Amino acid sequence: MSTSTLPTSEPPAFLTDVLGPARPGPRLNSDEITRPYVTLTFAQSLDGKIAGKAGKQLILSGRESMIMTHWMRTMHDAILIGIGTALNDNPQLNTRHLPPRSSNEERYHLPRPVILDTHLRLHPECKLLINYKSGTGRRPWVICSSSASPLNRATLEKAGARIIEVTERDGKLLIPELLRKLRSLDIRSVMVEGGSEVIGSFLAEAPIDREDGVLSSIVDTFIVTVAPIFVGDDGVGYGTGLSGDQIPKLQHIRTEVIGKDTVVAAKPSL
Numbered sequence: 105m106s107t108s109t110l111p112t113s114e115p116p117a118f119l120t121d122v123l124g125p126a127r128p129g130p131r132l133n134s135d136e137i138t139r140p141y142v143t144l145t146f147a148q149s150l151d152g153k154i155a156g157k158a159g160k161q162l163i164l165s166g167r168e169s170m171i172m173t174h175w176m177r178t179m180h181d182a183i184l185i186g187i188g189t190a191l192n193d194n195p196q197l198n199t200r201h202l203p204p205r206s207s208n209e210e211r212y213h214l215p216r217p218v219i220l221d222t223h224l225r226l227h228p229e230c231k232l233l234i235n236y237k238s239g240t241g242r243r244p245w246v247i248c249s250s251s252a253s254p255l256n257r258a259t260l261e262k263a264g265a266r267i268i269e270v271t272e273r274d275g276k277l278l279i280p281e282l283l284r285k286l287r288s289l290d291i292r293s294v295m296v297e298g299g300s301e302v303i304g305s306f307l308a309e310a311p312i313d314r315e316d317g318v319l320s321s322i323v324d325t326f327i328v329t330v331a332p333i334f335v336g337d338d339g340v341g342y343g344t345g346l347s348g349d350q351i352p353k354l355q356h357i358r359t360e361v362i363g364k365d366t367v368v369a370a371k372p373s374l
Contacts, residue, residue, distance in 0.1 A: 113203070115175040118360045122325060122369045128181045128213055128293055139283035141293040142322055143180065144306050145173070146342075147329040147365075153339030154300055161193045162339070164331040167201075168363030174201045176327070180295040182245075182286065183215040186302035187226060190219050196231045197297075198241060215295060217244040218286070220277055220302060224248050224256035228263035236264050247282060276301075279309050283322060296323075300342040307344040307352060321372040326354065330366045 123143065147164040148154050156162045165173065177183055183197050199212040217232050226233075226246055235241030246265045248257070249272035257267050270277045270285060286294060296306055309322045344351060354370040361367075 115179060116172055116362075118358065118362070118367065118369075119172065119176055119179065122327065122357055123176075123179055128179055128215070137287065139280070139287050139322065140181065140291050141324050142283070142296060142306070143176070143294070143325045143327060144296045144303065144323045145176065145327040145329075146298045146303060147173075147331060148341075149331055149333050149335040149339065151334045151336070151339070152341045153335035154298060154303070154342055155192070155340040156335065157338040157340075159188055159192045159299065159340050162335065164333070165329050166331070166363040166365050169329045169365040169367060171201050172362055172367065173329070174199045176295060177215050178202075178213045180215045180293045181291045182218050182293070183295045183297060184218040184220065184302070185297050186299050187219060187221040187223075188301060189297070189299040190221070190226055190230065190232070192299075194227075194231050196235060196241065198235070214242050216242050216291065218291075218294070219244060219246050220282075221246050222249050222252065222272055222275070222277055224252040224260060224267070226260060226265070228259050228265075233260075233263045233265060247277060249277060276305060279305055280322060298342075300340050303342040304344055307342075308346055321352070323352075323372060325357075326368075326370045328368050328370075329362075330368065332364060332366075 146154055147169070149164060177197070177199055185195065185197070189195065197217045198214055202212055205211065219226055224246065232241060232244045236243050244265050245268055246260055247268050247270050250269050251272065261267055268285060270282045296302060306323055353373040355373040357369040357371055359366065359368050
């Protein structure tokens, strides 16, 4: 385990060592690849909570690890959250915590916002859509099922969202199909930030058996920030719906102390 001092002009070595080159999209770059590279990342308390009571937003990450997360965003083509996070936090999913760049410097890469929203509950005046209309953010892609309200669809499209349908099963969108669709739209890397249901859905899908019988995984890298606090029993945690041998096995890559937080990187052990 090591301690990092974050640079001001480029992603920290911790991220480039774990994820590779400090640019979006190159990690699964082949016509034979049918899904993007997936980084599952989130912050949690020592007692495994990622949100407060009833999903209320908690600022768990310290300043330094928050900056690291914003650097990580510049390294991915898209950033994915669930509708619960979108409604509770009204996030911007941008890189506003990074040092300002002068007019003659290249602008920070902004990932494409992707929101899993089965029934199209996203508010048409959320920050993501406001930023897009003002020219300070990229157009959000909202992923829904075919049963979503046509009225809600028309409202969100008018507000600027792109609506993409994915098959729904047992009330949840199919993650493997979603990833294939994103890859067909030239998304080569996705940073999955949560919340609890999305984290659980991705964990429940990893590892999986490919059609050729080889054990694979839809998550390529896990990066978890652990804040030195307890939230308590009324906080919201996350799960997989799996048990025993079904639980994904991980191989540790690196652990870094960034500010007050401990950041752990791992990959599936297949």
